[in-house]
Amino acid sequence: MDFGKTQISFSEEQAMLLDAAQGMCADLSPIDQVRSLLEDDKGYDENAWRQMVDMGWTGLALPESSGGSDFGLGALVPLFESLGKSLLTTPLMSTVLAGECLRRTGDVGAHAFLEQIAAGAKATVAFVETDDWGAQHLDTRIEAGRLQGSKRHVADAADADIIVIPAMSEGTKVLAVLSGNQIDAACRSKHDVLDATRRAQSITLDIAEADVTVIAGDVDRALEETQLIGALLVAAESTGAAVSCLNTVVDYLKTRKQFGKLIGSYQALKHPSVDILCAIESSKSLIYQAATELHSDKLSRDARIACHMAKSKASETLMFAGDRAVQFHGGMGFTYECDAQLYLRRGLWAQQAFGDPMHHRKRLAALILDAE
Amino acid sequence: MATQQQLENFRQDVAAWLQANKPADPGFLLPQSFMEVGSEQQLDFLREWQYKLWSAGYLGMAWPSEYGGQGAEPVFQSIADKEMSRAAVPIAFNVIGLGWAGPLINDVGTEEEKSLYLKGILTGEDIWCQGFSEPDHGSDLGSAQCRAERDGDEYVINGSKIWTTMGNYAKYMILLARTNPNAARKYDGLSFFLSPMKVPGIDPQPIRKLTGEYGFTQTYFNDARIPASCLMGEEGKGWQLAMQTLQYERGAEAGAAGGLSMVRIAFEDMIESLQGKQRDGSEVLQDPVVRDELMQLLIEDKAISIGEKRAHIGALNNDFRMALPLSTKLRWTEHARRMRQAAVRLQGSDGGLYVQDPDAVQGGFWQRAYMQSFSATIGGGTSQVQANIIAEHVLGLPK
Numbered sequence A: 001m002d003f004g005k006t007q008i009s010f011s012e013e014q015a016m017l018l019d020a021a022q023g024m025c026a027d028l029s030p031i032d033q034v035r036s037l038l039e040d041d042k043g044y045d046e047n048a049w050r051q052m053v054d055m056g057w058t059g060l061a062l063p064e065s066s067g068g069s070d071f072g073l074g075a076l077v078p079l080f081e082s083l084g085k086s087l088l089t090t091p092l093m094s095t096v097l098a099g100e101c102l103r104r105t106g107d108v109g110a111h112a113f114l115e116q117i118a119a120g121a122k123a124t125v126a127f128v129e130t131d132d133w134g135a136q137h138l139d140t141r142i143e144a145g146r147l148q149g150s151k152r153h154v155a156d157a158a159d160a161d162i163i164v165i166p167a168m169s170e171g172t173k174v175l176a177v178l179s180g181n182q183i184d185a186a187c188r189s190k191h192d193v194l195d196a197t198r199r200a201q202s203i204t205l206d207i208a209e210a211d212v213t214v215i216a217g218d219v220d221r222a223l224e225e226t227q228l229i230g231a232l233l234v235a236a237e238s239t240g241a242a243v244s245c246l247n248t249v250v251d252y253l254k255t256r257k258q259f260g261k262l263i264g265s266y267q268a269l270k271h272p273s274v275d276i277l278c279a280i281e282s283s284k285s286l287i288y289q290a291a292t293e294l295h296s297d298k299l300s301r302d303a304r305i306a307c308h309m310a311k312s313k314a315s316e317t318l319m320f321a322g323d324r325a326v327q328f329h330g331g332m333g334f335t336y337e338c339d340a341q342l343y344l345r346r347g348l349w350a351q352q353a354f355g356d357p358m359h360h361r362k363r364l365a366a367l368i369l370d371a372e
Numbered sequence B: 001m002a003t004q005q006q007l008e009n010f011r012q013d014v015a016a017w018l019q020a021n022k023p024a025d026p027g028f029l030l031p032q033s034f035m036e037v038g039s040e041q042q043l044d045f046l047r048e049w050q051y052k053l054w055s056a057g058y059l060g061m062a063w064p065s066e067y068g069g070q071g072a073e074p075v076f077q078s079i080a081d082k083e084m085s086r087a088a089v090p091i092a093f094n095v096i097g098l099g100w101a102g103p104l105i106n107d108v109g110t111e112e113e114k115s116l117y118l119k120g121i122l123t124g125e126d127i128w129c130q131g132f133s134e135p136d137h138g139s140d141l142g143s144a145q146c147r148a149e150r151d152g153d154e155y156v157i158n159g160s161k162i163w164t165t166m167g168n169y170a171k172y173m174i175l176l177a178r179t180n181p182n183a184a185r186k187y188d189g190l191s192f193f194l195s196p197m198k199v200p201g202i203d204p205q206p207i208r209k210l211t212g213e214y215g216f217t218q219t220y221f222n223d224a225r226i227p228a229s230c231l232m233g234e235e236g237k238g239w240q241l242a243m244q245t246l247q248y249e250r251g252a253e254a255g256a257a258g259g260l261s262m263v264r265i266a267f268e269d270m271i272e273s274l275q276g277k278q279r280d281g282s283e284v285l286q287d288p289v290v291r292d293e294l295m296q297l298l299i300e301d302k303a304i305s306i307g308e309k310r311a312h313i314g315a316l317n318n319d320f321r322m323a324l325p326l327s328t329k330l331r332w333t334e335h336a337r338r339m340r341q342a343a344v345r346l347q348g349s350d351g352g353l354y355v356q357d358p359d360a361v362q363g364g365f366w367q368r369a370y371m372q373s374f375s376a377t378i379g380g381g382t383s384q385v386q387a388n389i390i391a392e393h394v395l396g397l398p399k
């Protein structure tokens, strides 16, 4: 019985990237800045986005032939861990995933879009139509000369230059690629996202086929693999957020006194804090092991196992950390002002994104327990 | 530094040797860990095996050659250990010697202590035990009361130690005893001894364990006289040596001679034990609820294994330094306990059977293994005490 790998490697380049990303995210996104964007319509700072583009982050995993730096997907894990740690959200995740999704079809038509993405165009993929991350079925279709359907939870759709719409066309899945301005305001509706650092829309589509670029190729696989990579990136982000969440808890436990003692001396708070720490250590091991297994080509069985494990664990870790963070702040924890809510909301959002822990364990079980 | 090729050749040699020399099933129950050696029969068997391992050169490889080791790079021993685990050979049972007393003597002992003790630890000739815990002082080890009074060139020991693993078989004990009951700090009244066991006035009485087996003793000291030369280090400095010993024991400090200290029980073994079992009229391994639980266990299993490798990558340990090494014992032992508990629970009606029952799954292996798992969540500092240590030393929370 083969449970996947336990090897883990971390290159000098990844270490430098981690270091640079952490510094930059901390500078760009102190907690006041995070808060100032919560109720902002756009939800992120254009300047932060530009800096990321200048650092080459949109093209980190894209091939050099498309203007990327071909660092591989493993480079994205330290990046998103750092972003998560500073709760810094921009269209980077949507954009990177759009690039992966297009690239993984193997269709040469994707090339032009990849170049735009590497150069800093914002992009997104409309992965879901329903509440089911596991759904294979698409209602959106290209038929009688028109692209019609509706999509939900389209991350960062408001600002996306490139919107990738999975759709059925003559019985097969394709990617219909649009530019953002092809979807009118009337066809967009803004979601009230629980994690207020994120933005998403639902969109309805009724566009002439002649106005969209259709990317074919291995679309089923591209979508399925990209969702798994998305799950890993959310796991990396969640792990980073859990680190900050635990630090927030520990700070409070070291300053707040009750019954004449620092509350951090009470084991009822101390031991669960250690449980959070241990869960973070597990998550971190799993995301970086997954980073070791991920390659630009077809995802191996080991890589799939690693992504499922990482998402399952990291989602639970952040939920647990956020949940306890609220409780351990007492009445203060119940306020909007307390940062615990930021982590709790991030945890609630992240656990569903790209499939919740049980979704991933169900797929993991099939890989592990059922004969190939 | 050994080349990859040398290491690979070595690995193949060990594997071949183990294959050829792995003892046949003796026909009686072997202990799953060094804490369960409960009969002469088991002892003789394990002693012979350890001697064979050492003679073949696969034990104490990194210890100095003048004391029975080979002065080799530690990587050789870890390869040998991995192969032993893979080949599922019996344990190298003299663990308190191999794993903690030995490394301590090797690291801070005098020349005389090294030449007196190290080789006998490796060959298995000299069995060691640990006299730290007392009936009234376990987690709070610093309050230990067992007395050692200097009398000429001897110390006179009075009091008792408890949960002494292999106390009835041991030739030597690492003993923590109070030489000064009036020290301003309780810790400063403690001294550390490399004490003989087979002297008048030392009386180890076996205690039966929850599994039904024997393995540890209460060790009574009644005016037992030991040579003053048994004092290790200085009088009043025993606490530091005891703490260092616990670092080896908890795996936070390297130096062990090697060999398996317990039977490796892996996730795949659990899956294997459930193969073909039924639940609600179909295969238990197809039950969605069971599968979800199994995957949770597997994920934790893998995460801890990966963590052992990640611990060596500095850049990936910056958020909470020392978290990995200080939490290894807590995480492995708690995980093992949960896994074994699940393995019993998933056996259906057979889950209620024990080792003597012919229908017990794998001879009651999992029932025994689950109960045995508490040896590691309690011994060597309980999980709760480990959590205190991590909270204070890694997170910086107040005492």
Ligand SMILES: Cc1cc2nc3c(=O)[nH]c(=O)nc-3n(C[C@H](O)[C@H](O)[C@H](O)COP(=O)(O)OP(=O)(O)OC[C@H]3O[C@@H](n4cnc5c(N)ncnc54)[C@H](O)[C@@H]3O)c2cc1C
Pocket (backbone or CB within 6 Å): A267, B035, B129, B130, B131, B132, B133, B134, B135, B136, B137, B138, B139, B140, B162, B163, B164, B165, B166, B216, B374, B375, B376, B378, B379, B380, B381, B382, B383, B384, B385, B388
């Ligand atoms: C199989 C086995 C083999 C052993 N072998 C040896 C041996 O060879 N030599 C030896 O010296 N000892 C040995 N021990 C003893 C072991 O080290 C002690 O049992 C252990 O340190 C706990 O001490 P205690 O039994 O007195 O329990 P206690 O300290 O009384 O603990 C009782 C409960 O209280 C909890 N507790 C205690 N203090 C705290 C605290 N500060 N915060 C939170 N919770 C706390 C504990 O976690 C535990 O759940 C062995 C134990 C076992 C189970």
